[in-house]
Amino acid sequence: xxxxxxxxxxxxxxxxxxxxxxxxxxxxxxxxxxxxxxxxxxxxxxxxxxxxxxxxxxxxxxxxxxxxxxxxxxxxxxxxxxxxxxxxxxxxxxxxxxxxxxxxxxxxxxxxxxxxxxxxxxxxxxxxxxxxxxxxxxxxxxxxxxxxxxxxxxxxxxxxxxxxxxxxxxxxxxxxxxxxxxxxxxxxxxxxxxxxxxxxxxxxxxxxxxxxxxxxxxxxxxxxxxxxxxxxxxxxxxxxxxxxxxxxxxxxxxxxxxxxxxxxxxxxxxxxxxxxxxxxxxxxxxxxxxxxxxxxxxxxxxxxxxxxxxxxxxxxxxxxxxxxxxxxxxxxxxxxxxxxxxxxxxxx
Amino acid sequence: xxxxxxxxxxxxxxxxxxxxxxxxxxxxxxxxxxxxxxxxxxxxxxxxxxxxxxxxxxxxxxxxxxxxxxxxxxxxxxxxxxxxxxxxxxxxxxxxxxxxxxxxxxxxxxxxxxxxxxxxxxxxxxxxxxxxxxxxxxxxxxxxxxxxxxxxxxxxxxxxxxxxxxxxxxxxxxxxxxxxxxxxxxxxxxxxxxxxxxxxxxxxxxxxxxxxxxxxxxxxxxxxxxxxxxxxxxxxxxxxxxxxxxxxxxxxxxxxxxxxxxxxxxxxxxxxxxxxxxxxxxxxxxxxxxxxxxxxxxxxxxxxxxxxxxxxxxxxxxxxxxxxxxxxxxxxxxxxxxxxxxxxxxxxxxxxxxxxxxxxxxxxxxxxxxxxxxxxxxxxx
Numbered sequence: 001x002x003x004x005x006x007x008x009x010x011x012x013x014x015x016x017x018x019x020x021x022x023x024x025x026x027x028x029x030x031x032x033x034x035x036x037x038x039x040x041x042x043x044x045x046x047x048x049x050x051x052x053x054x055x056x057x058x059x060x061x062x063x064x065x066x067x068x069x070x071x072x073x074x075x076x077x078x079x080x081x082x083x084x085x086x087x088x089x090x091x092x093x094x095x096x097x098x099x100x101x102x103x104x105x106x107x108x109x110x111x112x113x114x115x116x117x118x119x120x121x122x123x124x125x126x127x128x129x130x131x132x133x134x135x136x137x138x139x140x141x142x143x144x145x146x147x148x149x150x151x152x153x154x155x156x157x158x159x160x161x162x163x164x165x166x167x168x169x170x171x172x173x174x175x176x177x178x179x180x181x182x183x184x185x186x187x188x189x190x191x192x193x194x195x196x197x198x199x200x201x202x203x204x205x206x207x208x209x210x211x212x213x214x215x216x217x218x219x220x221x222x223x224x225x226x227x228x229x230x231x232x233x234x235x236x237x238x239x240x241x242x243x244x245x246x247x248x249x250x251x252x253x254x255x256x257x258x259x260x261x262x263x264x265x266x267x268x269x270x271x272x273x274x275x276x277x278x279x280x281x282x283x284x285x286x287x288x289x290x291x292x293x294x295x296x297x298x299x300x301x302x303x304x305x306x307x308x309x310x311x312x313x314x315x316x317x318x319x320x321x322x323x324x325x326x327x328x329x330x331x332x333x334x335x336x337x338x339x340x341x342x343x344x345x346x347x348x
Numbered sequence: 349x350x351x352x353x354x355x356x357x358x359x360x361x362x363x364x365x366x367x368x369x370x371x372x373x374x375x376x377x378x379x380x381x382x383x384x385x386x387x388x389x390x391x392x393x394x395x396x397x398x399x400x401x402x403x404x405x406x407x408x409x410x411x412x413x414x415x416x417x418x419x420x421x422x423x424x425x426x427x428x429x430x431x432x433x434x435x436x437x438x439x440x441x442x443x444x445x446x447x448x449x450x451x452x453x454x455x456x457x458x459x460x461x462x463x464x465x466x467x468x469x470x471x472x473x474x475x476x477x478x479x480x481x482x483x484x485x486x487x488x489x490x491x492x493x494x495x496x497x498x499x500x501x502x503x504x505x506x507x508x509x510x511x512x513x514x515x516x517x518x519x520x521x522x523x524x525x526x527x528x529x530x531x532x533x534x535x536x537x538x539x540x541x542x543x544x545x546x547x548x549x550x551x552x553x554x555x556x557x558x559x560x561x562x563x564x565x566x567x568x569x570x571x572x573x574x575x576x577x578x579x580x581x582x583x584x585x586x587x588x589x590x591x592x593x594x595x596x597x598x599x600x601x602x603x604x605x606x607x608x609x610x611x612x613x614x615x616x617x618x619x620x621x622x623x624x625x626x627x628x629x630x631x632x633x634x635x636x637x638x639x640x641x642x643x644x645x646x647x648x649x650x651x652x653x654x655x656x657x658x659x660x661x662x663x664x665x666x667x668x669x670x671x672x673x674x675x676x677x678x679x680x681x682x683x684x685x686x687x688x689x690x691x692x693x694x695x696x697x698x699x700x701x702x703x704x705x706x707x708x709x710x711x712x713x714x715x716x717x718x719x720x721x722x723x724x725x726x727x728x729x
Contacts, residue, residue, distance in 0.1 A: 046487040142368050146710075228481060229553055238714045240375060313547070315554045316481025318711050319390055 019111050023100035031260045033301075035062040038308050045312045066253065074249035081138040088135030089247065089254035095127030096261040103268050104179045106278050106292035117178035118166050121269060122159070125224065128262065129155050132233070135255075136243035147242025150319060151233030155224055157323055161330035162220035165213050168338040169193060169273045171345055182277035189281035194274040199348065206344045213337040214274040216330050218303075221266035223322070225259065228311040232319055267303035268296070275299050363388055368710075372401045376479050376714050379724030381698075383717070390709045395702045399695075402728040410688035415441050415655040416515055418688065423509040425690060426726040428471055431457075431464035431500075432668035434513040437688075439594065440664030440675045441515045444657040452645040453517045454596045459530060459638045460500075460512065461666075462631040466537055467496045468669035469624040469631075472577075472721040476621055477548050479718035480557050485548045492540050495533050499526070515655050517648030527639045534632045541628055549618075549625060558621065559612025562704050562716035566615065572700040576671025576693050577627065578720060581607040581620030588667035600637050602630040617719040624721070627669075656683055670694050670721060694726040 036051075039061060043050025051058030076085055101124075102117040104110040114120060129152050136148020172193065173181045185192050194214045196203030223230035234242030244255045271277055276299070278292030286295070317325065371382040380401035386394040406425060410418045422437045423430040435457055442449060474489035497507045502523050504512040512519055548554055564574070566582040579586050587604040589597045605626040607619030659681040665674035671693030678687040697720050705716045 042483075046484050047491055048487065142366060146368075231481070232711075238370075238376065238711050312484050314482065315477065315548065315551060315557060316711075317553055318557055318709060320709065321553075321556055 022109075023097070023103070023111060026105075027097070027100070027261055027264070030264060030297075031257055032062040032066075034260045034263065034304060035065065037305065038311075041305065041308050042312045045309070069249060069253040069256075072249040072252075074251060075246075077140060077246050079140045080246065081140070084134045084138035085246075086251070088131050088138060089244075089251045089258070090131075091134060092128045092131030093254050093258040093261070095124055095131060096258050096265055098124040098127065099265045102178055103265070104182055104272060104277060105296055106289045107179075107182070108289040109293065110179055113177070113179050116176045118170055118176045118273075121265075122163055122166065125262075125265065126155070126159060128258070131258075132243050135247070139243070139246040141246050143239045143241075144243050144245050147233045147239045147245070150239075151226065151243060153319075154226075154230065154232060154322060154326075157326040158220045158223035158230075158330075161216050161326060161334040162224060164331070164334040164338050165217035165220065166269075166273065168213055168334070168341045171338065172197065172341045174345070178272050178277075182272060182279065185276040186279045188283050189276065192274065192276035192279075202344070202348050206341060209337040209340040210274070212333055213341075214270065216334045216337070217274070218270060218306075220326075220330060221270065222307060222310065223326070225262045225266055225307070227263070227307055229314045229317050230322060231311075231316060232322055263304050263307055264300060267300040267307070270303050271296060271299040275303075365393060376475075376718065378475060378717070378722055379727075381717075381722070381724055381727070383713075385710070385713065387710055390711075392705055392708055392710060392713050395705050395713065397698060397701060399698070399724075399727050402724045404725075404729065406690065406729040407688055410685055412684065414683045415657070415685060418685065419514060420509065420511045422690075423511060424725060425692065425729055426668065426670060426673070426694065426723045427508055428723055429464045429468040429669045430506075430508065430510050431460045431512065432468075432666065433673060434510065435461055436664060436666040436668065436673045437675050437677075438513045438515055439666060440662050440677045441655065441657060443664055444660060444662045444677060444679055445515070445651070445655070447516050447649050447651055449517055449649045450645050450647070451596070451643045453647055453649070455638050455642045456518060456522055456647065457513060458596060458600070459635055459642075460503075462634045462638075463496050463499060463530070463533065465631045465669045466533070466628050467493050469577075469628050470537075472624050472669070473544070473548075473621060476617075476715070476718040476721075477544075477554075479714050480548075480554055482548050482551075482554065485544045488540055488544060492533075492536050495529075495536060499529050499533065502526075502529070514648075516651035517646070521647045522642075527642075530635055530639050534635055537628055537632055541625060545625065549622065555611050555618060557711075558616065558618040558715060558719070560616050561612075561708050561712045562617045562719060563613050564615040564620075564700065564704050568703060569615070569700065572703065573696045574671065574700055576667070576669065576697065577620055577623040578671060578693075578697045578700075580605060581623045581719075582615035583607055583609075588665060588672055592665070594666060597634075600634045602633050605630060617715055620719045620721075654683065656681070665691070668693060670723070670726070671697060690729055692726040692729060694720075694722040694724075695729075698722050698727055 036059060040050045051061035054060040054064045076082060099121055101112045102110065102114060102120050132151045133148045136144040170176055173184055175181060184198065187198060191198040194210050196207045196210055226233050244252060247255060278296040280287045280291060280295055366387045368385045368387055370385050371377040372380040377383065382398040384396040384398060385392060406421055409421050419434055419437065422433045425433050470489040470493050474486040477485045500510055501507045504510045504520055564582050566584050569579045569582045569584065575586060583606050585604045585606050590604050605623045607614055607623055609619060611618050657679040659679055661678045663674055663676045665672050673693055674691035676689040677685055680686040701717060701720060705713045
């Protein structure tokens with residue numbers, strides 16, 4: 001589609017702008033659907049109905065929530081550092097939106113098909129930490145500060161197992177280009193990297209390493225997006241709501257939006273690297289650029305649903321237990337898997 | 349703590365203490381409790397509870413009311429287990445007047461109190477889970493509590509504050525399908541408890557969070573005057589239903605649950621919580637035995653129209669879900685009590701909080717507070 005647009009409008013500013021806006025056009029309806037899914041799934045898990053009044057079965061509830069947030073008073077605390085306080089939500093959102101630049105939605109649409117896709121993703125997803133620390137510090141609130149500090153410690157710790165998991169895939173695939181990684185996984189679903197990728201029967205040896213690797217990455221991303229059981233930065237029971245305690249109205253909505261957008265980003269990376277990206281699970285059945293987008297969004301959404309499911313099932317960890325899990329459990333697992341994949345690449 | 353000091357002195361790495369104000373408006377102080385917490389990073393150095401935000405002058409009010417009029421005020425102390433509160437006060441006045449209440453009244457009182465105990469423990473375990481970050485069991489318990497509340501509603505009209513027990517009996521008789529409703533509650537409570545055991549109590553994360561924190565040694569608990577699940581969690585089988593054998597409790601077969609330190613140390617948060625879970629089962633047993641043989645008869649003893657106890661004083665205590673609730677009632681022979689002093693279990697149990705929460709992490713402090721199971725209406729009275 002990128003090429004199609006370039007052909008149609010020419011290689012100028014307008015084309016680039018359109019390409020920039022397409023992910024946003026996707027993100028807005030996605031966020032609404034994800035909020036509704038969160039509300040409804042939590043309701044079903046908890047044996048209640050969830051929103052039922054706005055529209056049939058409450059499907060308009062997310063829109064009502066957005067309208068509510070827009071109408072609310074936008075408070076800036078008197079002693080807050082005004083500039084930092086006001087730009088923090090946008091910094092966080094910028095970080096997560098920038099990641100969309102390399103997400104391959106379909107075989108013919110990726111906003112920017114660069115060779116260092118994974119590297120770029122790691123770089124921009126770490127960007128959100130700056131915003132969180134900014135918001136927490138500028139709020140001039142002890143709870144916010146605690147939330148921000150915890151968040152920074154957590155995200156930095158979990159980036160390491162997450163990054164090693166990605167690195168293992170890079171070693172395995174031999175490229176950092178997400179589009180190429182997707183193309184490698186075409187064919188039946190057993191060609192997905194989580195099932196050892198395409199190759200001979202030797203790949204059976206690496207399946208026991210691929211699945212833990214995918215799980216490690218998934219757990220690490222739960223922590224990176226501050227979702228339960230790792231929602232320590234916004235632990236409601238002790239920190240009220242952590243780094244965004246003082247935010248209200250539209251700025252709070254931006255935090256919320258960034259969280260859901262981040263959830264999709266990590267789900268999309270997981271899909272791309274382990275679940276075959278835009279490939280159909282059934283070889284040539286329903287394969288093609290448009291079907292590619294369909295499969296990609298479906299798979300990513302499935303991962304988002306997993307995140308929601310986990311959130312409403314398990315309790316929260318404590319700060320030290322979180323660090324323990326990151327450094328003493330996930331890191332060794334990911335390193336072992338990394339070496340195993342490297343060895344496989346050398347030998348086979 | 350000593351380790352921190354070494355770091356500070358040896359490496360001259362000075363850290364600042366942070367004084368954080370938790371409450372009175374905070375999601376997990378279970379009401380309007382204010383905790384002044386001194387933190388060193390994430391470690392709790394000191395906790396100073398400030399109470400009194402919900403003080404409603406119960407004791408002064410009681411002096412201005414006639415004896416039966418005090419009952420609704422008693423309801424509002426521990427508003428989660430009002431039936432138990434009423435029982436303690438009403439039993440005190442009956443002792444003072446030397447009234448023997450009919451057997452039927454005693455049975456219905458036992459059933460009501462045990463239903464209320466289940467409802468209270470459901471909230472206690474639910475909010476404890478909520479403090480640990482598990483939202484779903486919270487709603488499961490609230491769904492089931494609804495059944496208990498509707499029994500109360502059908503019996504006396506109130507869902508939270510009942511004014512049901514009265515001096516010498518009960519205000520209303522039970523309704524025809526009462527027994528069936530009680531048995532349905534028992535069945536549902538058992539189902540949900542089994543589910544929550546799997547979902548929350550035996551969850552690895554939950555055990556990691558609650559085991560070995562907030563350890564209350566039995567001697568400290570006794571010295572601070574703790575009672576109820578708080579003390580039983582530390583392994584002391586102190587249950588007034590067995591110790592005093594008041595009312596008709598000697599007729600029922602039930603166990604006094606104590607903590608055993610199964611997953612951590614004896615007297616940790618997990619132990620206190622599991623005592624509550626198991627007491628729900630014991631309450632179910634009592635209800636099952638009681639509903640089978642409720643005697644026929646009147647629900648009110650023959651007492652004079654005007655409740656006018658003779659000059660004297662009495663201390664009457666019962667086992668409420670939170671612990672030992674006692675009322676010290678002084679009568680000057682008039683229509684109104686000369687003095688009513690409530691010994692509130694929440695208040696006494698809360699006093700041990702600073703003792704058991706030092707040196708743990710901030711997140712643990714919230715869990716320890718949750719495991720004490722306080723109701724601020726009772727703490728402040």
